[in-house]
Amino acid sequence: MREIAGLRLDPFRREVYRDGRYVALTRKQFAVLEVLVAAEGGVVSAEDLLERAWDENADPFTNAVRITVSALRKRLGEPAIIATVAGVGYRIDTQRSASERAEETAPGTRA
Amino acid sequence: MDRQPGVSVRLKLTLSYAGFVMLAGALLLTAVSVFLLRGTPNGIFVPNLSNLSNLLLAFDPTNFGPAIFGPVAAAMLAFLLVFGLLGGWILAGRMLAPLTRITDATRMATNGSLSHRIRLPGRSDEFRELSDAFDTMLAQLETHVAEQQRFAANASHELRTPLAITKTLLDVVRTDPNLDTGDLVDRLHAVNTRAIDLTEALLLLSRADQRSFDRECVDLSLLAEEATETLLPLAEKRGVSIETSGDMASTIGSHALLLQVTTNLVHNAIVHNLPDQGTVWVTTSVRPRTAVLTVENTGEKLTREVVSTLAEPFRRGRERIRADPAGVGLGLAIVTSITQAHEGTLTLAPRAARGLCVTVQFPAAPPHTGR
Numbered sequence: 001m002r003e004i005a006g007l008r009l010d011p012f013r014r015e016v017y018r019d020g021r022y023v024a025l026t027r028k029q030f031a032v033l034e035v036l037v038a039a040e041g042g043v044v045s046a047e048d049l050l051e052r053a054w055d056e057n058a059d060p061f062t063n064a065v066r067i068t069v070s071a072l073r074k075r076l077g078e079p080a081i082i083a084t085v086a087g088v089g090y091r092i093d094t095q096r097s098a099s100e101r102a103e104e105t106a107p108g109t110r111a
Numbered sequence: 112m113d114r115q116p117g118v119s120v121r122l123k124l125t126l127s128y129a130g131f132v133m134l135a136g137a138l139l140l141t142a143v144s145v146f147l148l149r150g151t152p153n154g155i156f157v158p159n160l161s162n163l164s165n166l167l168l169a170f171d172p173t174n175f176g177p178a179i180f181g182p183v184a185a186a187m188l189a190f191l192l193v194f195g196l197l198g199g200w201i202l203a204g205r206m207l208a209p210l211t212r213i214t215d216a217t218r219m220a221t222n223g224s225l226s227h228r229i230r231l232p233g234r235s236d237e238f239r240e241l242s243d244a245f246d247t248m249l250a251q252l253e254t255h256v257a258e259q260q261r262f263a264a265n266a267s268h269e270l271r272t273p274l275a276i277t278k279t280l281l282d283v284v285r286t287d288p289n290l291d292t293g294d295l296v297d298r299l300h301a302v303n304t305r306a307i308d309l310t311e312a313l314l315l316l317s318r319a320d321q322r323s324f325d326r327e328c329v330d331l332s333l334l335a336e337e338a339t340e341t342l343l344p345l346a347e348k349r350g351v352s353i354e355t356s357g358d359m360a361s362t363i364g365s366h367a368l369l370l371q372v373t374t375n376l377v378h379n380a381i382v383h384n385l386p387d388q389g390t391v392w393v394t395t396s397v398r399p400r401t402a403v404l405t406v407e408n409t410g411e412k413l414t415r416e417v418v419s420t421l422a423e424p425f426r427r428g429r430e431r432i433r434a435d436p437a438g439v440g441l442g443l444a445i446v447t448s449i450t451q452a453h454e455g456t457l458t459l460a461p462r463a464a465r466g467l468c469v470t471v472q473f474p475a476a477p478p479h480t481g482r
Contacts, residue, residue, distance in 0.1 A: 024330055026340055028340045063347065063352075067353075
């Protein structure tokens with residue numbers, strides 16, 4: 001069980017929860033998220049993602065990573081949790097989502 | 112079913128006709144006797160049958176009066192009995208005649224002759240309705256059986272092809288032992304894969320037709336993304352781009368079978384597309400009672416006539432092309448059968464600007480059944 005920025009991944013049952021809510025993902029979407037979560041907020045390049053979430057026969061010029069990441073973003077919902085680092089790759093946005101969640105939950109916890 | 116022999120309907124009807132005629136006649140005569148012959152001696156009601164000439168008096172028109180009532184009544188009742196039995200027998204026979212034709216047709220259908228029709232002439236009545244319903248049933252059975260036979264013939268033909276190719280390849284290697292076996296193994300492998308694909312497609316078809324599968328809540332938009340993931344390498348190889356969009360659309364059904372539907376549709380949309388720069392749009396949406404999956408693609412201009420034949424088994428695009436490596440030709444047939452098994456509808460329509468638009472509608476899952 002891995003947790004980061006409100007995301008909870010169960011690698012054995014291949015299930016993902018965001019803030020306690022179940023999110024249904026496809027196989028590739030889960031694989032990509034698993035790699036990003038394992039990097040713990042670090043940047044993962046598209047090439048790395050392709051190598052680790054797809055097989056070695058994948059076409060290096062494929063759009064698969066871009067398409068899967070954009071579908072994954074949509075499935076995980078707002079606020080966006082996967083950030084694009086221009087020219088480098090993708091990472092889980094731990095800071096922003098953590099601070100936003102703190103702001104959102106703060107009034108509720110005080111009341 | 113074996114049954115005990117019984118009284119025929121014709122005889123039963125005849126007896127009941129005769130019975131009613133007798134009853135009516137007796138009642139009428141009783142009424143006459145009660146209201147007209149009151150006060151006359153009771154002896155007249157008992158005709159003296161010991162003397163036949165006494166009875167014959169009844170047929171002499173010059174005789175009349177209470178004295179003659181007894182013999183006349185007996186003669187009338189005897190006549191009514193004969194009339195009722197005879198008339199009843201003829202009438203019942205006429206009424207029941209269509210039943211014999213229907214029974215004959217049923218016997219012929221049982222023996223395998225489904226082309227026979229009863230076609231009862233005349234205006235509508237209960238028997239005509241029965242015979243028309245029977246004719247409709249026979250016609251449907253006939254088309255269904257013909258369809259099955261054609262399918263079986265096509266399926267065996269398609270299955271024979273890879274086996275025949277395998278045999279040829281093996282013959283070649285037997286006559287020429289110096290042949291490059293690597294190439295041969297590759298070709299055998301390809302042919303064998305094709306045979307397996309075809310067999311699996313046939314199995315899938317029968318499984319969907321029997322409706323033996325587990326049902327769960329399935330989100331069509333997730334299936335669309337999964338199918339896109341699987342087929343993206345093929346699409347990129349053919350220079351086709353896939354755009355997936357739409358809302359979550361849940362239905363109840365088999366995840367594996369519905370994924371097969373989506374994959375087959377997207378696969379067809381990629382394969383039957385423009386040679387270059389083609390596009391496939393996969394969209395999901397929810398209407399009040401239905402979950403809708405739409406797969407559109409660019410491609411050749413299609414007429415309605417061509418589109419209406421696309422779902423037939425073993426048809427690939429315009430013709431049944433043997434050399435086309437696109438698939439086994441069961442894709443849309445499988446989609447049709449799985450869709451029907453899920454109480455859904457499949458609509459194929461040519462797009463205004465070239466290409467095809469395939470819409471599958473499933474009953475929407477009731478809310479709160481998903482996780």
